[in-house]
Structure formats: C-alpha cells, structure tokens
Amino acid sequence: MKILYYDCFAGISGDMNLGALIDLGVNPDYLRQELQKLNIDGFQLKTEKAARRGINGTLATIIIENPENEKHRHLRHIEEIVNSSTLSDQVKKTALNIFNRIAVAEAKVHDIDIQKVHFHEVGALDSIADIVGAAICLDYLKVDKVLSSPVQLGGGTVKCAHGIMPVPAPATALIVENIPVRTGLVQHEATTPTGAAILAATVDEFTNNIEFPISKTAYGIGQRDVSEVANVLRVYLLESSQPDKDVKSENATVLECNIDDMKPEHFEFLMDILLDKGASDVWFTPIVMKKSRPAQMISVLCVPDKAKILKEVLFKHSTTLGIREQHIQKHLLTRDEQIVTTEYGDVHIKLSYYGGKVLHSKPEFEDCKLLAVQNNVSVSDIEKAALNALQNEN
Structure with missing residues (x-):
C-alpha cells in the first residue's frame, strides 16, 4: 500500500x-x-x-x-x-x-x-x-x-x-x-x-x-x-x-451525555428516533455519577454531517443539559450480502472480508426469526442451515 x-x-x-x-x-x-x-x-x-x-x-x-x-x-x-x-x-x-x-x-x-x-x-x-x-x-x-x-x-x-x-x-x-x-x-x-x-x-x-x-x-x-x-x-x-484493501477508514463523530433523571421507558423511544434521524449506532452504558447516583451514558455514532440534527434530538427528547462531541476515525471491514436458500426458506447473510478472505458470516436475525416461527423450529436451526448452505454454495 x-x-x-x-x-x-x-x-x-x-x-x-x-x-x-x-x-x-x-x-x-x-x-x-x-x-x-x-x-x-x-x-x-x-x-x-x-x-x-x-x-x-x-x-x-x-x-x-x-x-x-x-x-x-x-x-x-x-x-x-x-x-x-x-x-x-x-x-x-x-x-x-x-x-x-x-x-x-x-x-x-x-x-x-x-x-x-x-x-x-x-x-x-x-x-x-x-x-x-x-x-x-x-x-x-x-x-x-x-x-x-x-x-x-x-x-x-x-x-x-x-x-x-x-x-x-x-x-x-x-x-x-x-x-x-x-x-x-x-x-x-x-x-x-x-x-x-x-x-x-x-x-x-x-x-x-x-x-x-x-x-x-x-x-x-x-x-x-x-x-x-x-x-x-x-x-x-x-x-x-x-x-490492506479490505479496511476502509472514514471520519466519524461521537456524541455523549450522562442522564440520571429520565424514565427508563423513554430510552427506547430516544434510540429509535436517533437511528431514524441518521445515527450509525446508539448504545447505553450504565454508569455511577457523583453522590453514587446510578445513570446511563448515551453514546451516538454518526457521520459528521449528521451531528447537528442528532444533537437537536438529544436536547429535545432527553433530559440532558449538555453534550460531549468527539471527532474520530472509523476503520471498517469490506462488507457484502448474499442470499442463500435453505430447506426452510431464503436467508440473507452478511459477509465481512479481511486479507481478501471471508472473515465473518452472519445470517440476518430477522430472516431466521421469521422462518423459525413459520417452520416451528429454533432460530439456531435456521442459522445452522443458512451457514451450511453458504458453505455448499462456495
């Protein structure tokens, strides 16, 4: 390189x-x-x-x-x-x-x-x-x-x-x-x-x-x-x-805030709207703040252009009074998606590559869950069938 x-x-x-x-x-x-x-x-x-x-x-x-x-x-x-x-x-x-x-x-x-x-x-x-x-x-x-x-x-x-x-x-x-x-x-x-x-x-x-x-x-x-x-x-x-042509680097922004006074059921709504407005990922981390108060740290990963609107979401839909902002670099594996046919039905599989070879293979959970219900089998059975089909096709 x-x-x-x-x-x-x-x-x-x-x-x-x-x-x-x-x-x-x-x-x-x-x-x-x-x-x-x-x-x-x-x-x-x-x-x-x-x-x-x-x-x-x-x-x-x-x-x-x-x-x-x-x-x-x-x-x-x-x-x-x-x-x-x-x-x-x-x-x-x-x-x-x-x-x-x-x-x-x-x-x-x-x-x-x-x-x-x-x-x-x-x-x-x-x-x-x-x-x-x-x-x-x-x-x-x-x-x-x-x-x-x-x-x-x-x-x-x-x-x-x-x-x-x-x-x-x-x-x-x-x-x-x-x-x-x-x-x-x-x-x-x-x-x-x-x-x-x-x-x-x-x-x-x-x-x-x-x-x-x-x-x-x-x-x-x-x-x-x-x-x-x-x-x-x-x-x-x-x-x-x-x-290393299977790794792509790009700029990203992380927004964070600590919250100790918001109803627990409101967090799910906050995550949904952050993802809907363009966040790449959202996660909550349990923390302990001053005076031993239990709290949640909200972390939002996004492309830099989305930072402004996501900060507005955090201010509007959470009880935070301030937001930390960090500019970072993400390093991403090359990814692809493939559809395989199993005895239960079709399943999407996400593939990631490193060094020109497949590193990870992950069946799409929503596909597996749906087929598990339809066929009255476990999700694990669907996942195993999908990975076997992938191996046979390749």
Missing part, C-alpha cells in the same frame, strides 16, 4: 502543495504538459530549489504573463474549461471536486446561488493551475490513500478581494468544518481556501499517527518568509508491504 501523508504543521496553499508533490517525485515537465491540456494561455509553471529556515525543498510558482488582463470566472466557466480539456476523467473529477468545495463555501458566505459565485482569487489563472495541478500530481503518484495531520490555519488578518478578513478567512473556515485544525502558530494566513479545499476533497483520514514506514520525505516551499516558523509543507510517502 502506498500512502501520501500531508504534515500541515505550517499550513498549506496551492503553490506549496505543488512544490511538495514535485519534490516528492512528480516530474515537473509532465505537470507542465498536462496543464497545457486546459487550452488556456497566459501562465507558466516555474520550479526551483529554495529553503526556509534551513529546510530545503521545491518552490513552485505560477507566473501570470499579463496580470493586467487577468479575468475572474464563475464556477460554470471553470467547469467548461476542465470538462472541455483532454485531461483524464479522474483528474477532471478531482479538480472539479476541489473547485466545488470552494464554490459551496463562497456561496454560503455571500448567501447566493453556487452558480452565481464570482471567483476572485480562485478564478484566477494561478489558482486554476494550482487546483488542476494538484489533481494531476495525485493522479501521477498513484497512491492508495491520502492522510493528513491537523491543519494549521494561522492567525491575525488577511487581505482578500472583499477587504480585510480575520484568519481563517470566512470561506476557509467553512471548508475546514469537521477537519481537525490548529491556530495561532503564526500571525498570517497559513492555510488558504485553495489549500483547505485540496485537503477537504482528497484526504481520506486526518490523524497524527503514522503507522507505516516512511519511504520518502519532501518539502513544498511557501512564498512567504517573514516568521521564525519555517513556511513549508512537509509530505511523506508511506509504503507498507502488506496492503
């Missing part, structure tokens, strides 16, 4: 990303040739070796040939440029996903339709090249997974097309929602909207843990050199000799 890991200790921008991935091994001539497939003139990619605070790496700069003639574009113009190019379908998909992240954020900030967003910094040629270039570089590296550390946003203020804004800029703040971040290392914009969108669109998991051997380290050099912190983006190439 080949993994790209972003170490964003000093933030990330579009040009820092290009520099880091070129330093990691992307051929700059190949990148230039692919960028020409956009069929737009007026810019060129310059790469050179540079250093910040003694750290050497690659400085990538998109040079605009006639900046006075530079125009800004709407999302539909950028989509037309990308879709009409001869870039690969995967590169187009990745690039448009990054652009869309920014467009959605800008639309929310200005309360307008996404297609009416008038890109300023991101609609310019240098940002188009940064974003499409990011997609080209990722496709070139052919990694199986992309990981990232928490993202340093910086501090202070930044000058944007709309005036002086706090760091993170409003669009950046929206893009990094549900992404672990840090602030205040430097008093300037450490992570740009473009850098944030590249991470949001391509990273599979945000973590501080590097579990695989590092085969290569590279640095993208930032344009700014005004603080004691090295303005660089560090990336690692991690490689494992034991690929």
